[in-house]
Amino acid sequence: MNIDLSGKTALVTASTGGIGYAIAVGLAASGAEVILNGRGDESVARARDRLAADVPGVNSRGVAADLADLSGCKALLAQIPAVDILVNNVGIYGPKDFYDTDDDTWDDYWETNVMSGVRLSRAYLPGMVEKSWGRVVFISSESARNIPADMIHYGVSKTAQLALSRGLAKHVAGSGVTVNSVLPGPTxxxxxxxxxxxxxxxxxxxxxxxxxxxxxxxxxxxxxxxxASVEEVANMVVYVCSTQASATSGAALRVDGGVVDDIC
Structure with a gap:
């Protein structure tokens, strides 16, 4: 299968390392212009240099913005007003006992893991619908379906992403725009x-x-x-962003190695 994303612009949030960077590499290798995002100018600059070495000839931009609050999302949107592909990868995680997880922690997880995707999708989807083509992907987790007892706050935020992506897929039904979630497991x-x-x-x-x-x-x-390797997760994301995946929307696609023990 030859995935060709030439002429498409892709924003991958939190893409200076890890799964986000691997997704950026995969999209760039498929011909997309890639916008890298991280919280600081130095990490973004290093990621751009690394991407240029990993994918010679890549067309990339970088935006430093902390998407954990409204002001960070506004700062990113002021610099990048439109994209063809949005990968909502930014997220935080960490174990904490439910009784010790205070409201501020719940708010932090909700703002970062859920509201960043809400805000960026709300901004970018109208332009995609107008062009009759676009891709939005939420990087959720197997924890969305297999809620960890020691990270309930995290699991809830990841389950919310599944509901959000499914609802958005229905909202743009028939437009040529697809919205999906990808669920990595241990990576x-x-x-x-x-x-x-x-x-x-x-x-x-x-x-x-x-x-x-x-x-x-x-x-x-x-x-x-x-x-899984980060590249194995990225492979699924790149496919979902392709023209070949035009019949896949509203899906929760697992790259969890079969951790979730069911047949769906």
Missing amino acids: LSDGFRAMMQDEMARTGKSVETLGREFVMAERPSSVIQRP
């Missing part, structure tokens, strides 16, 4: 590697080995019995 992201640095030093084990051990201990229902 060998930059965050996971950082989390495992001490354990790697202590045991001498590779991050891949520690990743497999983590999956088998914490997500034993996994069918692939290992974490």
